[in-house]
Amino acid sequence: MNRLARGAAVLVAALVVACAGPKETIVLLPNPAGQETAVTVTQGTRQVVLAQPYDGARLGRSGAEAFPSSAQQVQAQYGRALAAQPLPPAQFTLFFVEGKDEFTDESKRIVDSVFAEIARRPVADVIVIGHTDTVGSDTANDALSRQRADVVRAAFTARGLAADKVVTIGRGKRELAVPTADGVAEPRNRRVEIQVR
Amino acid sequence: MMKTFSRRLGRGLAVVAAALWLSFPAQADVGQIKVATGQVFVDRKGQSLPGRVGLVLEADDVLRTGADGSVGITMRDNSLLSAGPNSILTLEHFEFDPTTSDGRFDARLRRGTLAVVSGRIAKKSPQAMTVRTPSAVLGVRGTEFVVSVDE
Numbered sequence: 001m002n003r004l005a006r007g008a009a010v011l012v013a014a015l016v017v018a019c020a021g022p023k024e025t026i027v028l029l030p031n032p033a034g035q036e037t038a039v040t041v042t043q044g045t046r047q048v049v050l051a052q053p054y055d056g057a058r059l060g061r062s063g064a065e066a067f068p069s070s071a072q073q074v075q076a077q078y079g080r081a082l083a084a085q086p087l088p089p090a091q092f093t094l095f096f097v098e099g100k101d102e103f104t105d106e107s108k109r110i111v112d113s114v115f116a117e118i119a120r121r122p123v124a125d126v127i128v129i130g131h132t133d134t135v136g137s138d139t140a141n142d143a144l145s146r147q148r149a150d151v152v153r154a155a156f157t158a159r160g161l162a163a164d165k166v167v168t169i170g171r172g173k174r175e176l177a178v179p180t181a182d183g184v185a186e187p188r189n190r191r192v193e194i195q196v197r
Numbered sequence: 198m199m200k201t202f203s204r205r206l207g208r209g210l211a212v213v214a215a216a217l218w219l220s221f222p223a224q225a226d227v228g229q230i231k232v233a234t235g236q237v238f239v240d241r242k243g244q245s246l247p248g249r250v251g252l253v254l255e256a257d258d259v260l261r262t263g264a265d266g267s268v269g270i271t272m273r274d275n276s277l278l279s280a281g282p283n284s285i286l287t288l289e290h291f292e293f294d295p296t297t298s299d300g301r302f303d304a305r306l307r308r309g310t311l312a313v314v315s316g317r318i319a320k321k322s323p324q325a326m327t328v329r330t331p332s333a334v335l336g337v338r339g340t341e342f343v344v345s346v347d348e
Contacts, residue, residue, distance in 0.1 A: 080281035086231035
C-alpha cells in the first residue's frame with residue numbers, strides 16, 4: 001500500500017515535471033541583405049529546418065512542431081529584445097595615394113562621415129584595416145598597410161577619439177578589393193576599411 | 198655558443214608567443230554591451246557586475262535581465278545578440294580570428310527572449326555558431342532569428 005502510494009507520487013511528480021518543461025519557440029526573420037538564410041533546430045535526433053521568413057518551430061514534450069509566424073506575432077513576443085538590438089556595424093573605405101600613407105582628397109570628406117557615425121553611438125569602437133595594391137613584396141606591403149591603418153588611427157585620435165577605442169590591422173595585399181595580377185598599381189586596392197561598431 | 202643559442206631560443210619563443218597572441222588577440226574581450234535598459238547584470242567568476250553600456254564581455258559571462266530589463270551586445274565578429282526582460286543568456290564559447298574569420302561561437306538561452314543577427318563566424322562556416330536552449334541546438338546559417346524559452 002505504502003509502496004503503491006510512493007509509486008503514484010513518483011508518477012505524479014514525473015508528469016508535473018514533464019508538463020512544466022520549458023516551452024521554446026524559434027522564428028526565422030527576413031534578412032535585409034537578401035542572402036540565403038536558415039536555422040536548423042535539432043532536438044535529440046529530430047531536426048526542423050526554418051528556411052523562409054517567419055517560419056517558426058515550437059518545442060515541447062512531443063518534439064519540434066513547425067508553425068507559421070508573422071511580423072505582428074514576433075513584435076508582440078520579442079519587441080523588447082528586438083528594440084535592444086545594437087546598431088549594425090557601419091563600414092567606410094578611405095583611399096590612398098600610390099605608395100604613400102596619404103589620403104586622397106575625397107577620403108578626407110569620408111573621415112567626417114566616420115565621426116558622425118561615431119557620434120551616433122553611445123559606445124563606439126572602431127576597427128581600422130589597412131590594405132595595399134600588388135606593387136611590391138609582401139613584407140613591404142604588410143608594413144605599408146599597417147602604416148596606412150596607423151595614419152588613420154592618428155587622424156582619428158587627433159580629432160579626439162580615444163586611442164583605446166581603435167584597433168588597427170594590416171592585411172597587406174592579401175585581400176584585394178579588385179583582383180589583379182601581382183605588380184599592378186590599382187588605386188581601388190590602396191585602401192583602409194573602417195568599421196564603426 | 199650557448200649564449201647565442203639561448204638568445205635565439207628566446208627570440209624564437211617571443212615569435213611563438215606573438216603568433217599565439219595574434220591568432221587569438223582578444224579572448225578576454227569577446228564583445229561589448231551596446232544597449233542596456235532597466236536591470237541588467239553580468240555574472241563573471243562568481244561576481245555579479247552591473248551590466249552597463251560599454252562593459253567589455255568575456256567568454257563564460259552570463260547576462261541576466263530583470264522584469265524591466267533588456268540588453269544588446271555586439272560580439273567581436275559583428276554578431277548582434279539582444280535579450281528582452283527576464284532573460285538569462287550565457288556566452289559559453291567564443292573564439293575569433295579577425296584575419297581569417299575562423300572561429301567558434303556558442304551561446305545559450307536558459308530563459309527569456311533573444312534576438313540574433315549572426316556575424317562573420319557563421320558567415321565563414323555554417324557549423325561554427327550555435328545557440329542552445331534547454332532542449333535544442335540551433336544551427337545558424339548567416340541569419341536573423343528570435344528565440345524564446347518560457348519556464
